[in-house]
Amino acid sequence: MKSSITFLLLALLCASCATSYDSSSLLTGGYSETKLAPDVVRVVFRGNSSTSKERAQNLALMRAADLSLQAGFPYFTVLEETNDKRQDSSGGITISMPKNEILVQFLKEKPVGALAFDAAFLIRTLKEKYNIK
Numbered sequence: 001m002k003s004s005i006t007f008l009l010l011a012l013l014c015a016s017c018a019t020s021y022d023s024s025s026l027l028t029g030g031y032s033e034t035k036l037a038p039d040v041v042r043v044v045f046r047g048n049s050s051t052s053k054e055r056a057q058n059l060a061l062m063r064a065a066d067l068s069l070q071a072g073f074p075y076f077t078v079l080e081e082t083n084d085k086r087q088d089s090s091g092g093i094t095i096s097m098p099k100n101e102i103l104v105q106f107l108k109e110k111p112v113g114a115l116a117f118d119a120a121f122l123i124r125t126l127k128e129k130y131n132i133k
Contacts, residue, residue: 018047018048019048019051019055019056019059021062021063021130021132029045029046029047029048030046031043031044031046032044032046033067036103038071039105040079041064041067041106042101043063043104044099045057045059045063045099045100046097046098046099047097048097049095049096051097052098053083053085055098056083057081059100059126060100060102061078061117061122061126062127064076064078064117064119065117065119065123065126066119067106068104068106069120071106073107073119074108074110075106075108075110076104076105076116076117076119077104077107077114077115077116077117078102078103078115079105080103081100081101081102082101083098083100084099084101085099086098
């Protein structure tokens with residue numbers, strides 16, 4: 001009973017607002033990444049129960065854009081994407097939380113005829129959309 005009440009209180013606390021653009025934590029979600037090569041990284045964004053699928057996807061892209069610029073690459077392309085929904089039924093309450101995982105490759109130049117994101121433009125656009133400072 002005590003664990004059910006604790007879970008319910010944590011769920012209510014986490015559900016009060018969508019996951020912010022920050023590194024991942026157990027309770028609130030967020031982003032994490034694994035560098036697989038100098039120009040390839042896997043980014044995972046886990047949302048809480050108030051995070052939409054679209055927000056999880058966009059914040060994973062924003063993290064990829066940040067990492068691309070930090071590595072000195074102005075562009076990146078998504079090689080693979082997986083969307084998932086984690087469900088937790090502890091305490092008799094089911095909570096769904098979106099998860100977006102992308103494998104990206106950083107690029108020095110924008111390829112002709114292929115979809116590639118301009119990292120700086122994407123960051124500006126998404127920061128404005130989600131009111132991120």
